[in-house]
Every structure is written in structure tokens, then in C-alpha cells.
Amino acid sequence: MKLDRLLAITMILIQRRRIPAKELADMFEVSVRTIYRDIEAINQAGIPIVSYQGANGGIGIMENYRLNQHILTQEELASVTMALKSVASTYRDARAEVVLGKIRGIVESTQSEAFKMMSEQIYIDYSPWGGDAPQKEKITRIKHAIQTSSLLSFTYHNVSGTISERIVEPHTLVLKGRQWYLYAYCTNKCEFRLFRLSRLKEPVLLEDAFQRRPINLEELPWDNEWRKPGQTVQLVLRFVPQIRSIVEEMFGVDHIRIDEQGYCWVSEAYPLDDWLYGFVLSFGPRVEVVEPLFFRENIQKLAHEIGSVYSGSSSPTCSSISAEQKAGGKKRDET
Structure with a gap:
């Protein structure tokens, strides 16, 4: 279309100081005469384009002219x-x-x-240390599925290690808490779900297309899923004074209470899954779970099992704590 060609020519002239009319004609597969007619149309639109003679001549935007920058400073x-x-x-x-x-x-x-x-004053590098080419390729493929409204199939490993095949309508890629997620309508569950990309394997674009469903991203719908009753647990944690700076960095100074002995107290709601147990255990003896009681008891059992492995009294094995015990007797709705 002529309008597309006019816009393309304008953008080329913005990026390149001068370009021969013959090169533009070859680029757009039209005659040189057509290019000059296009240049005249651009001139009439208010962008002054002139012809320069000589060895380095060609077509270019008038010197010292730039498009109106009042649109963006x-x-x-x-x-x-x-x-x-x-x-x-x-x-x-x-x-x-x-x-x-x-x-x-x-x-x-x-x-x-x-x-x-x-x-160059700020550069936010979302990639992990050492780079991650497979994840970059995965995100690129999923983004293409979103752009083309193509159904996406993949293998998914949930937090309990259960493997399932999924077909979804991909809507939005979400970067949250240093992790990438896919917010998609799951045709298996017939509702929107949040899939963690690190657990998502072998994404394949299907030939079938879908019609995008209405969602309001400003409401952060995945947060609503995260806060469903029974999905989270309110933890009360007490950290030793020696790691105060780490605790402040992780939770924020406004969410920490310092007692008279210098201990750091944190009360936060988290998804109740295996990741949370691993997160708490990663602090070793520098943190104590104060509440709830079932979570405190489970951490104690897990710590004992870890001690048994390293003392040589047992070999590495799956935890003896059941999924129901880890959830405090509640049945979780896992993605």
C-alpha cells in the first residue's frame, strides 16, 4: 500500500542521512519516478525532503530538521x-x-x-547470571503464541512434582518476584491459571487459534488467585540480629519489627507449597518459625530428616511428611 511505503520511506530517511532514489526504488520494487512522487507527497505532508547532488548525494531530510518532538521529550x-x-x-x-x-x-x-x-543511567538485566538461552527461546516462543492468538501445548510439573499435559490460551507473560510466569486460560481446568515458566517444558504452538478473553491486568488477577482462601499461610518468623541487613533487603524495612534483643520479626502470607518449606530452611538456624504451629512442627521434622542424612544414619529420600500434613490438613488446588 502507498501509505505504508510513505511511512517506511520517512522512517528510513530519519535513520539515514541520505539515500539514492535508485536504492529506495529497488528496496520497494517500484520505479524511480514513483519514488519521486512519494517524496513530493511527503513534502506536502510537512516533512521537508530535498535532493543533494554530488558523489555523496541522494535524497534526505533537510539539515537541522527533525520530527516534532513535543510528542515525547x-x-x-x-x-x-x-x-x-x-x-x-x-x-x-x-x-x-x-x-x-x-x-x-x-x-x-x-x-x-x-x-x-x-x-544508560539505568539498565535492568532480567536474565540470570551466566545467561539462559533456553529460557530466552521459551519466552520468545510463548510471546509469539500470544501475538498470534495460537493455542499452546506443553508439559507441566506442578509444585508436588505431578506431570501433566496442558493446552492453554496464552494471554500474558508475567515477571514477578524474579520469576517468569504465563497467565493463560487452561482448557484442562476451564479457568485462568498462572504457570511458572521454569516448570513448563516443551511449549508447542498449535495450528488452532483462540479468541482472547477479557481480562483486566491492572487488577493483577494472578494476585487474586494467589490470595485464595486455603492457598496461603500467614507465617510469623523471627530472625537473628546478625542477618538484619539480609532480612531488610528481602522483606523491606517497613515490614519488619525489631524487638529489644535485636531480633527481626516478620509476618507475611505465602503460598503453601514445597517452595515455602525450602525457603524457610535456606536460612538454617538463623530463623525460627513462631506461627503457625503445624508449619513449625513440619520444619522441625524436615530439619531432623536432613540431620539424619548428614549424620549417616539414613540415606537421601523423600520426606515422610505427607502433602496433606505440609498443607496443615488442607487440600490445595495446585496448578
Whole structure:
């Protein structure tokens, strides 16, 4: 379409100082005469394009002219650039690279160094240490399924280790608590579920398409799932004074109470699963579970079993604590 070609020519001229009309004609598979007619149309739209003669001549936007930047200020463009660069650390996005190129073209050459400094003040690297090419590929594939509204099948390992085959309608990729998740409508369960990408294996785009369901992301619907009655447990933890800085960094100073002896008290709600037991045990003897009683007793049993392995009185094995005991006698609805 002519409109698409006009826009494309404009963006090329923004990014490149000059380009021969013949090169544009070859690029868009039209005649040189058509290119000059397009240039005239762009001129009439208010963007001054002129022809330069000589060895380095060609078509270009008039010197010292740039598109109206009242739409976005230099600082706002720098913020967009920082965000796009950070996203690019997680998955491949050709569109993000194109947008970054367009932004570089909009910025005046005299301001390029200042803009570079503004856009490099913050860099959020979402990728793990050492990189993770398989996860980057997984996220890229899932994002493609979301963009094309394609059904997605995969193998899923839930928190209890149960393996199941799922077919979902992928809606949104969610980065939360340093972990990536897929928020999708599960055709097996007939409701929206939050799938942790580290437990999601072999995602395959299916030929069947789906119609996107209405969701309000501003309400953080996965948080509502997380806070369902019976899904979480309110833990009261007491940490030794020596790791106060770690506790403050992990929970935030506003969520910690310091007693007269310097112990750090934390009361937080968490999903009741194996991860939570591992999380508490990772602090070793530097934390005590005060409440609830069933969780405290289970931590004691697990610590005893770990001690038995390292004392040589037993071999590594699955915990003797049942899933129901770990959940405090409640039956969990696991994804």
C-alpha cells in the first residue's frame, strides 16, 4: 500500500542521512519516478525532503530538521530506550530493535552523546547470571503464541512434582518476584491459571487459534488467585540480629519489627507449597518459625530428616511428611 511505503520511506530517511532514489526504488520494487512522487507527497505532508547532488548525494531530510518532538521529550525517549533495552535482555524482540533504531534517528546528532548518557543511567538485566538461552527461546516462543492468538501445548510439573499435559490460551507473560510466569486460560481446568515458566517444558504452538478473553491486568488477577482462601499461610518468623541487613533487603524495612534483643520479626502470607518449606530452611538456624504451629512442627521434622542424612544414619529420600500434613490438613488446588 502507498501509505505504508510513505511511512517506511520517512522512517528510513530519519535513520539515514541520505539515500539514492535508485536504492529506495529497488528496496520497494517500484520505479524511480514513483519514488519521486512519494517524496513530493511527503513534502506536502510537512516533512521537508530535498535532493543533494554530488558523489555523496541522494535524497534526505533537510539539515537541522527533525520530527516534532513535543510528542515525547528527550528524557521520555531515554526512558523508553532504557525499558526496551531491559526487555531485550530477556527475549528476542525484532520490533524492539526497530523502535530503538527509530528513536536513535529522531534524536538530533548534536544531542546524541547527552541522550546516550541519559539512556544508560539505568539498565535492568532480567536474565540470570551466566545467561539462559533456553529460557530466552521459551519466552520468545510463548510471546509469539500470544501475538498470534495460537493455542499452546506443553508439559507441566506442578509444585508436588505431578506431570501433566496442558493446552492453554496464552494471554500474558508475567515477571514477578524474579520469576517468569504465563497467565493463560487452561482448557484442562476451564479457568485462568498462572504457570511458572521454569516448570513448563516443551511449549508447542498449535495450528488452532483462540479468541482472547477479557481480562483486566491492572487488577493483577494472578494476585487474586494467589490470595485464595486455603492457598496461603500467614507465617510469623523471627530472625537473628546478625542477618538484619539480609532480612531488610528481602522483606523491606517497613515490614519488619525489631524487638529489644535485636531480633527481626516478620509476618507475611505465602503460598503453601514445597517452595515455602525450602525457603524457610535456606536460612538454617538463623530463623525460627513462631506461627503457625503445624508449619513449625513440619520444619522441625524436615530439619531432623536432613540431620539424619548428614549424620549417616539414613540415606537421601523423600520426606515422610505427607502433602496433606505440609498443607496443615488442607487440600490445595495446585496448578
